[in-house]
Amino acid sequence: MKRHTSIYPMLMLASVLLISACSKSFLEVQPRGLQLESNYYQTPDQAFAALVAAYNPMGWEAGGSDNTYIDPLGPLNSASDECYAGGGGPTDMAFWQVWNTYTLTPALGPQAGFWDRNYTGIYRVNVFLSKIDGVQGLDPATKARYVAEAKFLRAYYYFWLVRLFKNIPLITHPLATEEIYKQTQAPVDSVYHQIETDLKEAIPDLPWTVNIPEEGGRATRGAAYALMGKVIMWEAGPNNNSRMLEAAAYLDSVNFSGYYHLVPNFPDIFSPDNKFNSESILEIVHTGAQNAGWGNWPNFLGNVYTQMVGPRSYSGPIYWSGGWSFNPIIPSFVDSLKGDPRYPYTVANIDSIVNAAPGRSYTAGYQNTGYFIQKYAPLAKYASTTGQPELNFPNDYIEIRLADTYLLEAEALVRGGGDLSKASMLLNAVRARVGLGNVAPTLKNIYHERMIELATEGHRWFDLVRLGWAPSVLAFKGFQAGKHELLPIPLVEMNNTQLKQNPGY
Known part of the structure; x- marks a missing residue:
């Protein structure tokens, strides 16, 4: 009998299993999910449910230690x-x-939500990876895919953290009680190395495509290639072009895979009637099928x-x-x-x-x-x-889509001294989709296109920081260079731990 693996009902199950721990910190003595370890991870179905629980924080709309919208x-x-x-x-x-x-303090800002969301995901991944070898009856191909998905998720969560905080603990195994308050921030190069290692190990065992009605929202090889390209470009910053052609190659693996295509009609990208469309590479699932009320707080699945x-x-x-x-x-x-x-x-x-x-x-x-x-x-x-x-x-959030990876590859090719004709094709394909004519593949034109094409989709702040433009562009809001490129470490995470606050806070 075929096991139905729809991400939607499984996300509902995950929210029920973990409802009692949604505001806990990863540094707490009783981290979320710990109560499940002694009697869980015994069957393939339980392993799959645990994997979906590791996906679950991607779609959090509320909760965290501040118990608010996140x-x-x-x-x-x-x-x-x-x-x-x-x-x-x-x-x-x-x-x-x-x-x-730009009046954030360690006690006030969005940092706790980001910290809790991503470290919760990392904790669940680490527990999953520590238990998966003991699951009986899981066939080798399925196990390999599950492990690849878990490593993709850990890379995803750490990429969010390293961009927002830079100075973070690097945790790759479930922490014993005596380890919790001894965690220190890892060298940033070590964090990037772990992200890249997880993605490289995940890529071969991830599928290019999934059956959308049953598996929509699960990681694919295209998502891992795209994330790797993004990671390299973020790590490089505005001036280091030494790995640009490497980034371009990862992005090229997505852009010319044949599995993705620009959606012909621009507004259709965002329609709830067009989920998992041909442009979607990584999509965060939301649904109204839960019929949530305020009593479901914070475990609701709508957007x-x-x-x-x-x-x-x-x-x-x-x-x-x-x-x-x-x-x-x-x-x-x-x-x-x-x-x-x-x-x-x-x-x-x-x-x-x-x-x-x-x-x-x-x-x-x-x-x-x-x-x-x-x-x-x-x-x-x-x-x-x-x-x-x-x-x-029911609106999903397409976190990575093809126009994004087209424009990133174009940027990487120009910065790395690569094929300008390909950079031109990628840039102008995005423009042609909305009826605009060709422009030269210059960085100025590529960056302008990213600003317009991806407006309000959560990319702009990251681009401003990545390219070193934030101090000038955001000066009218109070942005201070050397401080506001990072969020403060949440104050609650500083209590009785070895963590050090980010500069300026």
Whole structure:
């Protein structure tokens, strides 16, 4: 009998199994999941459920030690030159507000959410890898795939951590109680080495494709190649071009694999009706099928960020009425998008819609500009009629998509002195998709294309830091060079541990 391996119901199971530990720190004496070790990992089904539990933090929308909303897009967009924090007032989602104004402290900011999400994933991976050899009845090919997925996940979680914090503990095995408070920060080169080692070991045993109805959301070989290319380019920074052609080769393995294609119609990329489309390389799964209510907090599977970026008390067509007005788009960034064919699919001009007919209205939120995020907007047709609508939007988050890897490969080829004709083809394929003509494959043009193509998708802040532009571009928000390239280590993680705070905090 074929075992059904849909990620959706298994994510629900994982959220139930781990419901009691969602606010725990990885440094706690009783880390989450520990209570399962003595009687778990005995059968193939239990091994698979444990693997899915390792995927689960990727889609966290709430929880962590602060027990609040921790979707990564909200804080990242707040920190960039694309959006303000917004919301209902200057203290609404204070963790986002202080990144928007660069007034973070070790006690206040989004850092605890990022830290908890990723170290929880790492902890679950490490337990899984320590137990998998003892599972009876698991065939060798399935076991190899599971191990590859776990190593991909560990690389993924560490890549998030090293970009945001740089100075982090490197933990590759379950910690004994006596080890927990002795952890120190590893040399950053060691972290990158572990990330690359995990990805290199994972790639051969990951499939190129998965059966979407049953396995959508699981790691693929393309996702691992793409992540490796991103890792090398981030590690290189703005000036070290020595590994650019190596990065280009990894990205090329995705871009010319034949398994991915640009979606012809740009807005279709983000539609909940078009999940796991041909452009999607790594997609974070959300679903409204759970019919979650507030009693499910924080273990709901819908995309609450969709709810958060909608207009507040809205009365009019197209959009859900009950948004929370977070991440209004900054007018100067809107100006950079105007005239581009992607503009109406990136920016929701709510003022224009409201002013177009009598009887329409919305309540202006904090830092309102009238411009809202369209890519993840809460469309009325997707608002759940069961459960709590705010918690059940089905919009997935495509964390890595083909246009991203096209433009990264183009950048790597130009920086590394590679094939400029291929760089031109990659850059202009992204432009041609929306009806724009060819431009020269210069770094200036490639970076501009990334800004427009990937707007509000969580890439901009990382690009500004990676390329060394953040101090100048984000000066209007208060960004300080040498400090704000990193988040502070969460204050709670400093208590009774060997960790040292990041510079400037």
